[in-house]
Amino acid sequence: METDLSGFDIDAPRWDQGTFLGRVRHFFNITDPRTVLVPERKLDWAKATVEKSRMGVVPPGTQVEQLLYAKKLYDSAFHPDTGEKMNVIGRMSFQVPGGMIITGFMLHFYRTMPAVIFWQWVNQSFNALVNYTNRNAASPISVRQMAFSYLTATTTAVATAVSMNTWTKRAPPLVCRWVPFAAVAAANCVNIPMMRQQELIQGISVKDKNDTEVGHSRRAAAIGITQVVISRITMAAPGMILLPVIMERLEKLHFMKKATVLHAPLQVVLSGCFLLFMVPVACGLFPQTCELPVSCLEPDLQGTVKAKDGECAPYVYFNKGL
Incomplete structure (x- = not known):
């Protein structure tokens, strides 16, 4: 039938x-x-x-x-705006396998400076690709802007990690283990806005309830990017804050002291467990299609919306990206 x-x-x-x-x-x-x-x-x-x-x-x-x-x-x-197939590493579905490896090794190799620099660079390279892949595609970014954004975000992450490692040398071991999260959080605040700077400069497409474009708004872009930054930090927080506490206790166990070779793989697996749940939870913090009151738009755009739809159009809508 x-x-x-x-x-x-x-x-x-x-x-x-x-x-x-x-x-x-x-x-x-x-x-x-x-x-x-x-x-x-x-x-x-x-x-x-x-x-x-x-x-x-x-x-x-x-x-x-x-x-x-x-x-x-x-x-x-496939990208929601363009319908084009996204590169595998940049897809949100790759956040768990990609993120668990990088996060696990970042949390394990936090003691030596070369390892800190290397893994922060790897993480920001991964993040830059994810941010670019999941941007609002209506706002193109040039190769020069991408390169500048990538270098700025990577420098921020490495500088934060290195400086905090220096400041926390005499701090308890657990505090030192939290340095990677501080670096990741700081870099996310730079990486995402920089990779999506064209949205802040030119604005992103906003539409009415009939899915008809009414203009481009920089305020909508700022709101969308802020929500994405919060989501990304939330995505990383539980694993990078709680996992060091777990490992701190596990490493004191007798059998774990002997099986040091298992420490890094264990952190990778546990990172994956956290991310498996936190990726959808963090992505779901805010609606993908955001609703913005017309009164919050730029004055000239408010006039355009009211001239088109009349005073009865209270909201416009836009895709915030991921």
Whole structure:
């Protein structure tokens, strides 16, 4: 028996995006690290299926579960603004496998200066690629701007880590273990705005309730980028704050003192456990499509919106990126 899919809206969210729990369930779905292993031909199938469904052309025999799976793959691998396939490392679904390795080694190799510098550089290189991949694509950034942003963020992370390592030499060991998180948090405050600076300069596209663009707003860009910074720091915080406490206690156990070779792999695995939950939780802190009161827009843009939609249009909407 065939299912009638004539009224099926593939872009309708499966869970209520107006609630935190609904957004977390949504991001658990699309940040599933298993989607990283899906072959290219399967991703191309997913895109073709989603596009056909949007046009109302669904092959006979297609089931709802197939469409939902295609949408999951599409959301995990293709940019929401451009529809272009994103590079694997920059996808949010790669945050768990990529982040767990980098975070685990950052927390393990925190004692020597060369290791601190190397792993902070690796982490910021990874973050820069993720930030660029998940930017609001309506605001292009030049190669020169990307290079400057990357160097600024990397320098900030390394400088923070090195200076804090120097200041905390006589501090308790646990305090020293928290230095990587301080460096990561500081760098996120620089890396994300710098990689998305064109949004702050030119503004990002804001739309009315009918999904029609009404202009570009720098204030919307600032709000969106601020929310992304908060989300990224939240994503890293539990693992990088609690894991040092856990390792501090584990390393005092007799069998752990003998099996020092297991310390680094253990931190990598535990980092992955934290990230598996924190990636969707952090992404779900704020709605992907943000609602902004017209009164908060730039004065000239307020006039444009009111002239187009009248006084009854209280909000505009924009994609904040990830």
